[in-house]
Amino acid sequence: MVTPLSVAVKIWAKTIAMLIIIGSICALCLGVGWGILFVGLALIFGFFITLPLLIGISPLVKWSSLIPYSKQSRMGWLIFFLFLFYLLIFIGAGLLSVGYHDGFFGDFMTKDGAVCMLSIIVVQFIAVRTTRKSLYKLYEQL
Amino acid sequence: MNKDLVKIILVTAGAVLFNLVFWNEKLAINTVLFDAFLLSALFFLYPTARKSATVNWLLLGHLVSLIMVVVHNTDLSKIAFVVTLLLIAGFAEYTHRSAWFAGGSMLMNVVMVVASFVESIKINKGKPAKRKGVSRFIRFAIFPLILVIIFFLIYRDANNAFSDIAGRIGVQLEIFFGHFFDFFSWQRLLFLLLGLLITGSILLKSKLDYFSTRETRMNDGLQRSRKSLRQKRMSGFFQFVEMIMGKMASGMMALKNENTTGIISLVLLNVLLLLVNCVDVNFLWLHFQYKPGLPVYKMVHEGTELLIVSIVLAMAILLFFFKGNLNFYKRNRWLKYGAYAWIIQNAMLVSSVFLRDYYYILKHGLAYKRIGVLFFLLMVLIGLVTVFLKIWSRRTNYFLFRVNAWAGIAVLVLATTIHWDEFMAGYNLKRKNTVDLDVSFLLSLSDKALPLLDTNIVALQKRENDARLQKHNSQPVCDTCFIEELKQREIQFVQKQKELTWLSWNYADAYTKKYFRKKGLITAIN
Numbered sequence: 267m268v269t270p271l272s273v274a275v276k277i278w279a280k281t282i283a284m285l286i287i288i289g290s291i292c293a294l295c296l297g298v299g300w301g302i303l304f305v306g307l308a309l310i311f312g313f314f315i316t317l318p319l320l321i322g323i324s325p326l327v328k329w330s331s332l333i334p335y336s337k338q339s340r341m342g343w344l345i346f347f348l349f350l351f352y353l354l355i356f357i358g359a360g361l362l363s364v365g366y367h368d369g370f371f372g373d374f375m376t377k378d379g380a381v382c383m384l385s386i387i388v389v390q391f392i393a394v395r396t397t398r399k400s401l402y403k404l405y406e407q408l
Numbered sequence: 409m410n411k412d413l414v415k416i417i418l419v420t421a422g423a424v425l426f427n428l429v430f431w432n433e434k435l436a437i438n439t440v441l442f443d444a445f446l447l448s449a450l451f452f453l454y455p456t457a458r459k460s461a462t463v464n465w466l467l468l469g470h471l472v473s474l475i476m477v478v479v480h481n482t483d484l485s486k487i488a489f490v491v492t493l494l495l496i497a498g499f500a501e502y503t504h505r506s507a508w509f510a511g512g513s514m515l516m517n518v519v520m521v522v523a524s525f526v527e528s529i530k531i532n533k534g535k536p537a538k539r540k541g542v543s544r545f546i547r548f549a550i551f552p553l554i555l556v557i558i559f560f561l562i563y564r565d566a567n568n569a570f571s572d573i574a575g576r577i578g579v580q581l582e583i584f585f586g587h588f589f590d591f592f593s594w595q596r597l598l599f600l601l602l603g604l605l606i607t608g609s610i611l612l613k614s615k616l617d618y619f620s621t622r623e624t625r626m627n628d629g630l631q632r633s634r635k636s637l638r639q640k641r642m643s644g645f646f647q648f649v650e651m652i653m654g655k656m657a658s659g660m661m662a663l664k665n666e667n668t669t670g671i672i673s674l675v676l677l678n679v680l681l682l683l684v685n686c687v688d689v690n691f692l693w694l695h696f697q698y699k700p701g702l703p704v705y706k707m708v709h710e711g712t713e714l715l716i717v718s719i720v721l722a723m724a725i726l727l728f729f730f731k732g733n734l735n736f737y738k739r740n741r742w743l744k745y746g747a748y749a750w751i752i753q754n755a756m757l758v759s760s761v762f763l764r765d766y767y768y769i770l771k772h773g774l775a776y777k778r779i780g781v782l783f784f785l786l787m788v789l790i791g792l793v794t795v796f797l798k799i800w801s802r803r804t805n806y807f808l809f810r811v812n813a814w815a816g817i818a819v820l821v822l823a824t825t826i827h828w829d830e831f832m833a834g835y836n837l838k839r840k841n842t843v844d845l846d847v848s849f850l851l852s853l854s855d856k857a858l859p860l861l862d863t864n865i866v867a868l869q870k871r872e873n874d875a876r877l878q879k880h881n882s883q884p885v886c887d888t889c890f891i892e893e894l895k896q897r898e899i900q901f902v903q904k905q906k907e908l909t910w911l912s913w914n915y916a917d918a919y920t921k922k923y924f925r926k927k928g929l930i931t932a933i934n
Contacts, residue, residue, distance in 0.1 A: 291557055334615050335523045342526035380594035 268404045270331070274324040276400055277348070278316070280393040286312050288385075322351050331405050340405060341394055348390045353383065411453075412528040418449040419525065419608045426603030429911055431596060435486050436914035439477050443470075443493070449611055450500055457500030466496045469821040476824040481914040482854070485824040492821065493610065501613040502620040506806065507813040512619035517609050524612035525604075628807040632736045663737055670729040674746030677725070681753045688760040696767065704771045712781065715761050719788050722754045723795050727805060735802045744799060751796050758785050758792070773836035773843040779828060783819060790815045827916065833857035837864050840871070847872060851893050855901050856916040858894070859923040865894050898924060 286308045293304040330344040394401070425445055429438035447467075450457070457463045470492035476485035497517070498510030517524075564571045641647060698704060726747050734740055765781045772778075791812055798808050833853055836843055837860060847868050850861060861868075869890045886892075905921060 287554060291561075333520065333523060335520075335527055336530055338530050339523040339526040343520070343523040346522040377594055380598045383598055384594060 268400050268407060270328040270404065271320070271324050273397060273400045273404050274320055274327045276397045277327070277393050278320055278323050279313070280396060281389055282312055282316050284389050284392065288389075319355075323348065326351065327401070327404070330401075337402050337405050341398060341401060344401075345387070345390050345394045348394065349383075349387050352386050352390070356382070356386075415453065415528045415612060416525070418453070419528075419604065419611055422446060422449065422607030422611065423600055423603035426607060427596065427600045430603075431599055433908060433912045434481075434914075435477055435489075436481055436912045436917075437478055438911040439489065440474060443474055443489075446493070446607070446610055447496070450497060453611060454500045454613075457496075460499060462505075463496060463499050466492055466499060466817075469817060470496055472821050473824050477914070479915045480824070480827040480856070481916045482824065482827060482829070484820075484828070488820050488824045491817070495817070497610045502617060504620060504623055506623060506626070506810040507817060508809055509619045509623040513614070513617070514609070516614045516616050516618060517612065518605075520614035520616060521605055521608040521612060524614055525608050527615070528612070626804070626806040628803055628810075630735050630802040630804050632733060663733060664739075666729075666734055667737055667740055667743055670734065670743045671746055673725070674729075674743065674750055677722075678746060678749050678753060681750070681757065685753055685756045685760070688757070688763075692760055692763045692767075696763075698767075698771065704768060712761055712764055715757060715764075716781075716784060716788070719754050719757055719761075719792075722750060723791055726750065726795050726799065727808070730799050731805070735799075747799050748796065751792050755789065755792055758789055761785060771844060773839065773845060774832040775846075775849065776828075776832075779832070783823065786819060787812075787816060827856055829853040830856045830860065833860045837861075837868075840864070840868070845871075847890050851890065851897065854916075855897075855920050858897060858901065858920050861894055862898075862923070862927070865891055 286305075289308055290305040326344060326347050330340045330347070333340055333343060335343065422442075422445060425442055429441050470489070473485055473488035473492050476482070477489050494514045495507055495510055498504060498507075498514045501517075502510065502513045504510040504513065560574070564574045641650075729743065730747070734743070737743075761781070762785050765778055765785075769778050794808050794811050794815075797803060797811075798805075830853075833850055836845055836850060845868065850857070850868075853861075869888065872890065873887050901920065902924070905917065
């Protein structure tokens with residue numbers, strides 16, 4: 267039996283794993299000393315810290331199964347809304363750490379900001395696409 | 409050609425056009441190009457829409473807003489342009505009578521745009537190609553690739569000679585990718601996606617027609633309906649009323665009791681409002697005088713917001729009493745008279761608020777909020793008239809909101825025909841000897857007001873300096889501040905214009921540019 271939560275867990279785990287791998291490679295490229303430490307810490311705490319994200323991912327998976335579209339279209343919808351979800355989290359985190367007046371929104375139109383947003387889309391695409399079997403099973407079930 | 413294929417082609421073409429005409433530009437003449445494409449595509453995809461009178465009226469409003477975007481280039485004209493465009497799409501794609509429901513359908517389009525786009529692609533895909541091989545290759549490659557990267561990095565740091573070779577290759581790759589990414593803009597790719605979303609939201613009809621199905625059940629005319637007590641008790645509001653009124657809200661005489669409560673409430677409210685109106689007529693309408701020493705905002709401005717809230721609340725009270733079967737109650741004559749009196753008195757209150765605003769404008773000149781109040785009062789007046797119509801001819805709340813939404817759209821479109829910043833600057837400067845001018849506010853107005861300010865700035869600065877000298881009996885700290893500020897605005901304007909191309913051409917900017925080109929630098933103080 268596939269549930270929205272079980273599918274959400276798979277998508278979440280893949281997303282975090284991918285982000286940890288990308289982060290680790292970047293950290294290793296920048297400097298080995300703390301890079302290894304970063305990989306270790308990310309593996310231990312990464313999943314633990316991001317666990318609350320499931321509160322947002324699970325309903326999105328459920329809603330994607332309720333819209334009257336084909337499986338592929340529902341999957342496309344889910345990828346887009348997961349991207350928006352992560353984007354909102356990034357904006358929220360940015361507002362908390364940088365503050366509105368320091369031009370956080372302006373940063374999104376910089377090269378780094380655009381690369382960051384496109385990376386989220388690619389990571390989400392891979393995470394959802396590789397979970398499509400469970401996702402389709404869920405769509406057939408509901 | 410397959411309609412879904414056409415949709416994909418049109419949405420993609422729209423996104424490319426959006427990218428070409430709006431990248432690093434402002435909404436101006438480029439809007440005409442994009443709008444022409446969007447409207448042509450919309451009427452091509454939904455040809456029956458051209459026959460709809462609503463769409464044609466909206467099209468007229470939309471064209472007025474579009475012209476105003478090119479002529480005045482104000483934020484208001486841009487808002488009106490977007491609103492009318494979305495409504496045209498809403499009415500072209502779905503069956504609607506109300507702008508609210510059409511707006512809801514467009515919201516659904518926005519939410520479902522990705523699903524609608526993928527759906528069109530999916531329908532057009534032929535037989536699936538053999539991709540299993542590619543997929544298998546990717547799956548086999550991922551893990552080894554990660555291992556190779558990690559071990560490469562470890563060996564690089566462990567072996568100096570290997571690190572040297574790797575470093576040289578790395579530098580070459582960095583140069584290559586540096587050139588590649590300089591040519592290829594990530595921001596522009598993201599902008600293309602935004603264009604895809606915008607064009608898709610307008611052209612692709614969502615499969616969810618929740619709002620149009622809901623609207624088909626709505627009527628303008630109120631119909632008498634019998635509701636059982638159990639059905640009534642389902643609503644939280646009824647439970648609240650029952651808590652206060654007890655059995656009087658649910659017994660056999662419930663309607664009569666509701667009528668009596670309504671009459672008592674309206675009589676008391678009318679008496680209270682009559683007192684307020686009498687005071688206003690005496691002090692504001694007949695014997696108004698600016699009292700020396702007392703700030704004008706204390707006399708007239710304070711409380712304006714509260715009065716506006718009270719008028720809106722008054723309409724809500726009437727909607728509450730005339731929400732259901734009380735409209736059909738035989739002995740509701742006095743309730744109706746009370747409601748009409750309440751509407752007339754509220755219209756008087758609108759006039760009093762208008763007078764307050766007028767006196768404030770006379771003393772301090774025009775400003776955004778003061779003009780906003782005028783528009784709000786106009787909308788409230790239309791609201792009161794429609795509430796009267798609703799009670800008089802037993803109309804539904806749906807009718808009320810529908811008519812008011814159309815009135816709102818008409819007012820919005822008409823409001824775009826005036827460049828308010830220029831109008832405010834012109835009005836205030838023309839009365840600079842009678843009005844307390846806020847020069848800092850005038851200097852914050854949009855670029856179109858700059859020529860007007862430039863012709864008056866020397867006089868304004870002198871006036872300000874003299875006023876300060878008289879008031880504080882001291883020399884001002886900075887006696888050319890306003891002139892410097894205006895100079896800065898001019899420099900900013902010129903710099904901004906340099907970054908834009910012909911795609912951002914609009915009459916307002918062209919006018920200011922022409923003025924400064926003719927005049928040269930801003931006059932220095934003598």
